[in-house]
Amino acid sequence: MVFTPYPDFLIVYNSQDLSLSQRLVLPSDYRQYYPTPLPQTAVLRKPEGIFWTVKWAISPEEEISFGDGWSKFIADNGPIDRDFLIFSYDGSRSFLVSIFRNGLPVKPEAPVTIQEISDDDEEDEAADNDAGDDDDKDEDYDQNMITSLSLGSSDEEYDADTTVCEVNKAHRTLKKGSTSQRIRAQPIGDPEMYLDDPKNPCFIATSSPCRRMLVIAMQVIKDYDLKFDGIIKFIDGFGELEGKIGNWKDRVVVYPWQVIYSRNDAKPGDVIICEILREGDVVRSIKAHFVKK
Numbered sequence: 001m002v003f004t005p006y007p008d009f010l011i012v013y014n015s016q017d018l019s020l021s022q023r024l025v026l027p028s029d030y031r032q033y034y035p036t037p038l039p040q041t042a043v044l045r046k047p048e049g050i051f052w053t054v055k056w057a058i059s060p061e062e063e064i065s066f067g068d069g070w071s072k073f074i075a076d077n078g079p080i081d082r083d084f085l086i087f088s089y090d091g092s093r094s095f096l097v098s099i100f101r102n103g104l105p106v107k108p109e110a111p112v113t114i115q116e117i118s119d120d121d122e123e124d125e126a127a128d129n130d131a132g133d134d135d136d137k138d139e140d141y142d143q144n145m146i147t148s149l150s151l152g153s154s155d156e157e158y159d160a161d162t163t164v165c166e167v168n169k170a171h172r173t174l175k176k177g178s179t180s181q182r183i184r185a186q187p188i189g190d191p192e193m194y195l196d197d198p199k200n201p202c203f204i205a206t207s208s209p210c211r212r213m214l215v216i217a218m219q220v221i222k223d224y225d226l227k228f229d230g231i232i233k234f235i236d237g238f239g240e241l242e243g244k245i246g247n248w249k250d251r252v253v254v255y256p257w258q259v260i261y262s263r264n265d266a267k268p269g270d271v272i273i274c275e276i277l278r279e280g281d282v283v284r285s286i287k288a289h290f291v292k293k
Contacts, residue, residue: 203274
C-alpha cells in the first residue's frame, strides 16, 4: 500500500455508462490537490509496475477529466461491473490505480500457453519427447549465442535485432539505433518519473517480441559506470527471474528477456524503461517498467 498526504478517491465501474469507457470525470472536490498550471498528461500506474499515459481535459464548465489514453487503460485492464477502482495521487501527475473485485485486488494474469494434444497416445508421447528436445535446443541456442557474442562474432541474423534506445544522461534525449528491422520505442520525456527511485540509472529497451536478449549499449555502460559480475536478476510485476550475462562487441546482453516481454503482454511500440539496481558498484537487478502505447 502506498501512503501519500492526499486522499484516495474511488469510482465504481459501470459498463452501462458508455462515457466511462472513453473518459473519466474526476471528483470536483479533488481539484484543490492538482498542481497549477495543470500538466498536459497524467500517468496511471498499476501496482505491478505497468504504466499508461492519459491526457488531462478541462471542459468549459471547468470539469476536469482523463481523456485521450483512458480508453486504452480500460481496454487493457478489463474492469467489469461493480469493480472498485481506487486512485492514489502523488501530488504531481501520477496516480496509482488499484482494482478490486468482490473485495479482493485483481491480480495480473500470467500468459497461458496452450498446447494442442493428439488423441493418439503414441503421438502424445512423441510430442512430449519433441517438446523436451525443443526446450533443450532453445537452451543450447541461448548458450551458444552467449558464447558466440562473448567471442565477438558478428551473427548477422542477431545483428538485425540488436537495437536499443538509450537515455542520454546529459540531455535526456533518445538516441535511436540504426537497424531496419527494429521496432522503435515511442519517445518519452521524463523516464525518471516511472522509476521506483528516480536516482537510479535507467535506459529504454526496444519493444520487439522477437528479441531473446536485452542489449545494454556501451554508451549506457559508460554514462553510468556500470559493472557486472555475471549474476543478475530481472524484476517485474510477476516477480524475479534469474538472468545470464554475456558480451557482444562493445555491449552487454542479458537473457532470457523474451520471458519478461511475453508475460507482461508487451506490444510493439510500448515503452520499456529498465531501472538499474546496484549493490555497491555492481549491477544486481534490472527492473522493467512497461508504459503502454
